[in-house]
Every structure is written in C-alpha cells, then in structure tokens.
Amino acid sequence: MTSAGRSVFWEGVRDGTPFIFMVGPFALLFGVVATELGLSLWETLSFSTLVIAGAAQFATLELLDAGAPLTVAVATGLAVNLRMALYSLSLVPYFGRAPLAHRAWLAYALVDQVYALALLRFQGREESQADRLAYYAGAAAPICGIWILACALGALAQSTVASVPGLDFAVPLTFLAMVTPMLKDRPSLAAALVAAILAVSARALPFNTGMLLAAAGGMVTGAILEAWGDRHE
Amino acid sequence: MSEVSKEALWLTIAALGVGTYLIRFSFLGFLGGRTLPSGLLRLLRYVPVSVFPALVAPQVLWPPGTGGAFDGPRFMAALATLAVGLWRRNVLLALGAGLGVLFLLEGLRRL
Numbered sequence: 001m002t003s004a005g006r007s008v009f010w011e012g013v014r015d016g017t018p019f020i021f022m023v024g025p026f027a028l029l030f031g032v033v034a035t036e037l038g039l040s041l042w043e044t045l046s047f048s049t050l051v052i053a054g055a056a057q058f059a060t061l062e063l064l065d066a067g068a069p070l071t072v073a074v075a076t077g078l079a080v081n082l083r084m085a086l087y088s089l090s091l092v093p094y095f096g097r098a099p100l101a102h103r104a105w106l107a108y109a110l111v112d113q114v115y116a117l118a119l120l121r122f123q124g125r126e127e128s129q130a131d132r133l134a135y136y137a138g139a140a141a142p143i144c145g146i147w148i149l150a151c152a153l154g155a156l157a158q159s160t161v162a163s164v165p166g167l168d169f170a171v172p173l174t175f176l177a178m179v180t181p182m183l184k185d186r187p188s189l190a191a192a193l194v195a196a197i198l199a200v201s202a203r204a205l206p207f208n209t210g211m212l213l214a215a216a217g218g219m220v221t222g223a224i225l226e227a228w229g230d231r232h233e
Numbered sequence: 234m235s236e237v238s239k240e241a242l243w244l245t246i247a248a249l250g251v252g253t254y255l256i257r258f259s260f261l262g263f264l265g266g267r268t269l270p271s272g273l274l275r276l277l278r279y280v281p282v283s284v285f286p287a288l289v290a291p292q293v294l295w296p297p298g299t300g301g302a303f304d305g306p307r308f309m310a311a312l313a314t315l316a317v318g319l320w321r322r323n324v325l326l327a328l329g330a331g332l333g334v335l336f337l338l339e340g341l342r343r344l
Contacts, residue, residue: 018325018328022328038237039242043242043243043246046246047246050246050247050249050250051246051249051250051253052253053253056249056253057249060245060249064237064241064242064245065237067237070241070244070245070248073245074245074248074249074252077249077252077253078249078252078253078256081252081253081256081257082256083284083288084253084256084257085256085257085259085260086277086280086284087257087280087284088256088257088258088259088260088261088262089259089260089261089264089277089280090277090278090280090281091260091261092260092261092264092267092269092277093269093274093277095261096261096264096265096266096267097265097266100262103258103261103262103265104258104262106261107254107257107258107261107262108254108257110257110261112285112288115281116281116285119281120324123278165339165342165343166298166306166307166310166335166336166339168296168297168298169292169296169298169307169310169335170332172288172289172292172293172296172311173310173311173314173328173331173332173335174328175285175288175289176285176289176293176311176314176315176318176327176331177314177318177324177325177327177328177331178285178324179281179282179285179286179289179318180314180315180318180319180322180324180327181318181322181323181324182281182282183282183319184322187279188279188282191279191282191283192282192283192285192286193286194283195282195283195284195286195287195290196286196287196289196290197290198287199286199287199288199290199291200290200291200294203291203295210291211287211288211291212287214283214287214290215280215283215284215287216283217283218279218282218283218284218286218287219276219277219279219280219283220276221279221283222276222278222279222282222283223272223275223276223278223279226275226278227275
C-alpha cells in the first residue's frame with residue numbers, strides 16, 4: 001500500500017471505530033444468547049465468523065431453538081440477508097473492475113455499517129479505486145473485528161453489559177443515524193419515506209419479503225422522481 | 234437447544250455461511266467490470282436510502298427488544314436521531330442524540 005493509501009486506510013479506521021460501541025453490545029448479546037442455548041465457544045465463534053450478519057444469526061438461532069426445521073431456519077436467515085444482494089449490486093460501479101481477490105474479501109466484509117460508511121464516502125467524491133479499497137478495508141476492520149471478538153467475549157463472560165436497558169435499540173438507531181446525511185434531495189427523502197411506510201404496512205408478510213418489497217418501492221420512487229426532476233430542469 | 238443435534242447446528246452454520254457469502258458476492262463477483270445501464274444506476278443510487286428506512290421503520294414502532302410492544306423511549310430516541318441527523322448531517326451527532334434520549338428516558342422510567 002502506498003503512503004497515501006495507508007492514510008486513506010486510517011481514515012476508514014477512524015470512521016469505523018465509533019461503531020464498536022453499537023455493534024459490540026449486539027455481538028456480546030449474541031454470544032450470551034448462543035451460549036445459553038447450548039452452543040460452545042467454538043460453535044459461537046464459527047457461527048459469527050462464517051455468517052457475520054447479526055440479525056440473521058439471531059433469527060436462525062431462535063428458530064432452531066424453537067424446533068423449526070433446519071431448512072426453514074436457514075431460509076429465514078438467508079431472506080433476512082437478501083438485502084445484501086442490493087448492497088453488492090450498488091457497489092459494482094465502485095469496485096466492479098477490482099481484481100477478483102479484492103472483490104472476494106469485499107464481499108465477506110459487506111455488513112450494513114461498512115456498506116453505509118462506504119457509500120457515505122464514495123457518493124459524489126472522485127477517488128482512485130486503490131483509495132476506495134483502502135478506505136473500505138479501514139472501515140471494515142474495526143466493525144467486523146468487534147463483531148467476532150465481542151461474540152466470543154459474550155460467550156466467555158456471559159456478560160451483563162448486553163442487558164443495559166435500551167441497548168437493544170442501538171443498532172436500529174445506528175442505521176437511522178447513517179441514513180440521515182444521505183437524505184439531501186427530494187428524491188432521496190421520498191424514497192426513504194415510501195420505503196418506511198411500505199415496510200410498516202407490509203411487515204406481516206413472511207420471510208422478510210415486506211422489507212424487500214418496501215426497499216424496491218423506495219428505490220423506484222427515488223429513481224422516478226430523479227428522472228422527472230432531470231426532465232424539468 | 235437440547236433437541237437440536239450438533240450435526241444440525243453445523244449444517245445450519247455452513248448453509249447460512251455459504252448462502253450469505255454468495256448473496257454478498259453475487260453482483261460484485263459475477264457482474265465484474267461490466268458497465269451497468271443508466272436506468273439501473275439511477276435505481277441503485279436509492280439503495281441505501283430505501284433499505285435502511287425499510288429495515289428500521291417497523292423496529293421503531295414495534296421494537297424486538299420489548300417483544301414487539303410500542304415503546305415511548307425508543308420511539309423518542311428514533312425521532313431525536315432523525316431530527317439531529319437531518320439538521321446537522323452528522324452520523325455521530327445524530328447517534329449521540331438518539332442514545333442520549335434513549336438512556337435518559339430509560340433512566341427516568343427506573344426512578
């Protein structure tokens with residue numbers, strides 16, 4: 001890595017580090033819950049390292065514990081993660097031409113917070129691909145690192161940190177806080193509003209389809225309003 | 234988790250791990266350097282501003298942490314995050330405001 005690339009890497013680390021305090025408690029809680037349900041430290045750690053997706057891990061574990069068939073548990077977890085296909089697609093303009101080995105690790109680290117930080121940085125900023133890779137790696141290091149580390153800590157310590165009242169809501173608040181700076185024009189605001197309303201209305205649909213339909217509705221709304229605005233300029 | 238065998242657990246971890254990775258790798262991996270049509274690019278600009286609100290809105294009204302019951306402190310914390318975020322355009326300020334309101338109201342509830 002060049003010295004410029006190294007400094008961009010550290011910018012990513014700087015931006016990613018605060019999320020230790022939001023992702024950490026959620027990960028601790030997963031370690032605690034998994035251990036209570038009978039998973040060993042090794043099993044909990046493997047689960048978090050191989051899947052590295054909080055909401056899906058909780059959903060799958062709860063279903064297994066409730067005695068659901070394995071196929072249903074896995075299908076539900078995958079449905080929860082299907083939004084990441086959209087993340088993957090929307091990173092193509094930035095990383096599509098990167099070597100396959102880079103795209104392979106980018107995909108592994110493609111968790112919500114890393115994705116949001118990357119887009120906050122990349123949208124509307126000209127930057128070399130090497131710098132983008134360095135920034136992404138820097139942002140991913142603390143966020144993915146703390147997820148795995150804190151899962152292990154939770155499993156080991158059965159920590160009470162995870163039971164601070166209200167802390168369960170830190171992750172939704174993180175998502176809200178990350179999206180607000182992106183709502184800087186009318187199409188974006190409308191997309192967010194439509195997606196939120198649709199998600200609330202369609203929440204009863206099975207396998208997380210309500211969320212996916214709502215996201216699609218928001219995207220179409222934003223794109224249509226943007227096209228309409230372009231035509232009237 | 235007494236009734237779940239170790240085999241079933243490992244099979245689940247493996248299937249979910251491989252499946253999730255393939256979802257993440259999908260377009261990034263297989264589409265490669267192809268140039269996307271402008272209509273699609275336009276749609277993709279709205280992925281984050283659509284996915285995150287769709288993810289969060291139901292949790293704001295029916296938080297999983299309270300078993301799905303509407304909760305005043307959590308709702309107010311979400312409003313504070315949104316308001317400060319839209320006003321200051323700063324992720325950490327928005328989050329700080331939301332967490333501040335949340336812990337303050339949670340603390341008051343316990344007095």
